[in-house]
Amino acid sequence: MNFGGLHTDHRAIIAVAILVFLVLTLVMAVLPALREQALSAPAAGVTPRVGEEERGRQAYLREGCGFCHTQFVRDLPMDRPYGRPSRAGDYALENPPMLGTQRTGPDLADVGRRQPSDAWHLIHLYDPRAVVPQSVMPAYRWYFVEKDQAAPGDVVVPVPAGHAPPGKVIVAGPDARALVAYLRSLQQPKVAP
Amino acid sequence: MTIDISAIRTRMRDPGLVAAPSADPATARVSFEYVAWATVWLLVGTTIGLIASIKLHWPEFLPFAWLSFGRVRPVHTSLVLLGWSSLVLVGLSLYVVSRTSRVPLWSPRLARIALWLWNLTLLVGVVTLLAGVNRGPQEYREWVWPLAVMLAAAVVIDGYVAYRTVAARTLPEVYVSNWYILGGFCYLAILYVASYLPFYQAGLGNTVVQGYYMHNSMGMWFTQLALGVSYYAIPLLLGRPVYSYALGVLGFWTNLLFYPLIGAHHFIFSPVPWWLQSTAILFSVGMMVPVWAGTGNLLLTFKGGGDAVRRSYALPFFVTGLIGYGLASTQGTAEAFRSANIYWHFTNFTVGHSHASMYGFIGFIAWGAVYGLVPRLTGREPSPLAVGVHFWLALVGILTYVTSISIAGILQGFAWVSGQSFIASVIAAEPMWLWRTIGGLLMVGSHVVFAANVWAMRPQRDTVPVAAPGAVGSHA
Numbered sequence: 001m002n003f004g005g006l007h008t009d010h011r012a013i014i015a016v017a018i019l020v021f022l023v024l025t026l027v028m029a030v031l032p033a034l035r036e037q038a039l040s041a042p043a044a045g046v047t048p049r050v051g052e053e054e055r056g057r058q059a060y061l062r063e064g065c066g067f068c069h070t071q072f073v074r075d076l077p078m079d080r081p082y083g084r085p086s087r088a089g090d091y092a093l094e095n096p097p098m099l100g101t102q103r104t105g106p107d108l109a110d111v112g113r114r115q116p117s118d119a120w121h122l123i124h125l126y127d128p129r130a131v132v133p134q135s136v137m138p139a140y141r142w143y144f145v146e147k148d149q150a151a152p153g154d155v156v157v158p159v160p161a162g163h164a165p166p167g168k169v170i171v172a173g174p175d176a177r178a179l180v181a182y183l184r185s186l187q188q189p190k191v192a193p
Numbered sequence: 194m195t196i197d198i199s200a201i202r203t204r205m206r207d208p209g210l211v212a213a214p215s216a217d218p219a220t221a222r223v224s225f226e227y228v229a230w231a232t233v234w235l236l237v238g239t240t241i242g243l244i245a246s247i248k249l250h251w252p253e254f255l256p257f258a259w260l261s262f263g264r265v266r267p268v269h270t271s272l273v274l275l276g277w278s279s280l281v282l283v284g285l286s287l288y289v290v291s292r293t294s295r296v297p298l299w300s301p302r303l304a305r306i307a308l309w310l311w312n313l314t315l316l317v318g319v320v321t322l323l324a325g326v327n328r329g330p331q332e333y334r335e336w337v338w339p340l341a342v343m344l345a346a347a348v349v350i351d352g353y354v355a356y357r358t359v360a361a362r363t364l365p366e367v368y369v370s371n372w373y374i375l376g377g378f379c380y381l382a383i384l385y386v387a388s389y390l391p392f393y394q395a396g397l398g399n400t401v402v403q404g405y406y407m408h409n410s411m412g413m414w415f416t417q418l419a420l421g422v423s424y425y426a427i428p429l430l431l432g433r434p435v436y437s438y439a440l441g442v443l444g445f446w447t448n449l450l451f452y453p454l455i456g457a458h459h460f461i462f463s464p465v466p467w468w469l470q471s472t473a474i475l476f477s478v479g480m481m482v483p484v485w486a487g488t489g490n491l492l493l494t495f496k497g498g499g500d501a502v503r504r505s506y507a508l509p510f511f512v513t514g515l516i517g518y519g520l521a522s523t524q525g526t527a528e529a530f531r532s533a534n535i536y537w538h539f540t541n542f543t544v545g546h547s548h549a550s551m552y553g554f555i556g557f558i559a560w561g562a563v564y565g566l567v568p569r570l571t572g573r574e575p576s577p578l579a580v581g582v583h584f585w586l587a588l589v590g591i592l593t594y595v596t597s598i599s600i601a602g603i604l605q606g607f608a609w610v611s612g613q614s615f616i617a618s619v620i621a622a623e624p625m626w627l628w629r630t631i632g633g634l635l636m637v638g639s640h641v642v643f644a645a646n647v648w649a650m651r652p653q654r655d656t657v658p659v660a661a662p663g664a665v666g667s668h669a
Binding site for chain 1: 248249250252253256258261262263264266267325327330332356359360362365366367371372375376380383384387393394395396397398399400401402405406442449450453454456457459460462464466469472535539540543544605609610612615619620
């Protein structure tokens with residue numbers, strides 16, 4: 001190879017650089033991604049989210065919940081409280097999969113099983129500090145309505161005294177209920193032993 | 194091997210400058226416009242970052258949907274990465290390709306169109322992200338695809354302008370700065386397109402691409418342009434050749450060969466293929482070659498130049514930035530090992546690392562180059578005192594930031610490993626989050642001073658820019 005030629009030939013430098021980067025992109029990203037895509041067959045009994053759960057997932061994406069909450073359990077002792085180690089199949093129907101890179105809040109891969117109470121989730125979304133005093137999670141009050149009196153069919157949130165305006169009832173809006181439906185749907189599929 | 198080292202060295206003694214006339218006014222103006230707009234995005238992006246920081250120890254601060262933590266976080270990262278850091282380095286790079294090729298920029302008009310396309314993308318990006326329109330928490334590719342198409346178009350236009358300028362050069366060699374700069378434009382275009390194409394991103398395929406994208410956007414774009422600009426500005430400001438031209442070229446090729454292999458180290462212990470994770474860890478160690486070739490080479494260029502550093506207001510930024518490059522990259526390598534990853538992954542330690550590299554390395558290099566080069570293209574200098582205030586606020590700010598957030602990360606990791614309840618890690622980290630805000634406040638303050646300095650360096654109307662007579666290392 002004539003290195004002398006290379007360093008006076010801008011076309012050659014660019015061509016070699018582009019070629020190498022394209023090959024590495026193919027080998028390190030595109031081909032492994034294609035393989036993972038093919039391998040990520042959904043586990044038995046897993047179906048795509050529809051209706052309220054899907055609406056809740058949209059709200060979860062909109063609010064950027066995934067920047068603080070992982071959905072990715074590692075095979076490490078410290079991750080045991082969050083569920084079994086994550087498998088490729090867990091993410092087959094997730095678009096995008098939200099493994100995450102930060103755990104400012106706890107992992108949610110299996111939160112639907114760990115915390116099955118609708119009331120707890122609704123209070124927690126309305127004011128996280130009403131159930132976990134030291135929490136730093138944002139309060140998603142814009143998904144709730146303050147009313148003087150609940151109407152028939154309203155989902156009233158049992159917010160503890162001191163965490164809601166006195167004399168008002170807090171009613172969960174459609175997105176709050178959808179978010180809870182989504183969180184409840186986060187249950188790791190069972191795997192054959 | 195037929196490199197004529199002595200011929201190159203002679204040329205390096207003056208990287209295309211002494212004989213060159215003063216900067217072409219149109220080139221100078223468009224370069225300055227990039228720097229000025231980058232500064233606007235720096236102010237907005239870091240103010241947003243400060244808001245996000247405050248929310249972690251004061252969760253009821255600004256409790257509005259459009260300013261909630263999950264929405265401002267991608268605005269902060271998008272603006273400081275794709276707004277400030279990219280635009281300032283593109284503006285400086287356009288100037289560097291023109292000067293090292295000894296020709297005016299090929300088409301300042303096209304470069305200006307790209308700048309406006311870029312600004313429009315950022316503006317719409319901010320509004321959509323704050324409104325909650327996004328692609329989910331896919332770091333640095335959160336905004337929707339039409340914006341990605343616009344940004345890719347701007348990158349391709351800028352890259353083409355740089356390419357045509359280098360192609361028109363009046364010297365036989367392609368100066369090493371231009372290798373890095375042209376490479377950076379090509380890599381970013383490929384990277385951006387490959388990361389937004391959906392055909393292989395179902396299920397975990399998406400995660401493989403995520404690792405590739407978020408990692409390479411650092412080393413194959415910001416590092417490329419920052420080193421390209423440094424290989425021009427540092428020898429120029431010191432008035433001496435770069436320590437080793439060959440090391441610069443070695444750094445270029447080893448960075449290209451090693452860096453794209455290590456993206457998967459963000460997903461260690463995940464179901465992403467084990468071979469991909471292990472390759473990533475292995476080459477995270479390999480990265481020490483280009484990192485220390487670059488850091489060492491440029492720092493050795495300073496050897497015996499202590500006097501010039503003391504007299505210059507631009508060079509201290511470069512020295513800090515180069516040390517930041519070496520340290521932050523070495524830290525990244527350490528974090529990739531599985532044993533260290535157990536303690537540090539998912540913690541705030543990663544946030545400290547990203548700020549050490551994007552601010553301690555890229556930011557400081559960019560500021561050094563702005564203070565070193567912009568007075569040459571506009572003929573106006575900022576007050577040295579104001580530059581000093583900027584330097585010390587930014588340095589103390591980033592040191593406070595990185596120290597506190599790294600301690601927060603270590604405390605989080607220890608709380609998790611020792612099996613305490615999750616909230617114990619929040620309680621342990623919270624005092625450090627307050628310190629992080631204090632550091633961030635100093636950093637934002639330094640950016641206000643920087644903005645005033647950029648304003649002081651603005652081109653005068655109707656005058657031909659000439660090299661500022663007082664600029665250190667000026668040959669004029």
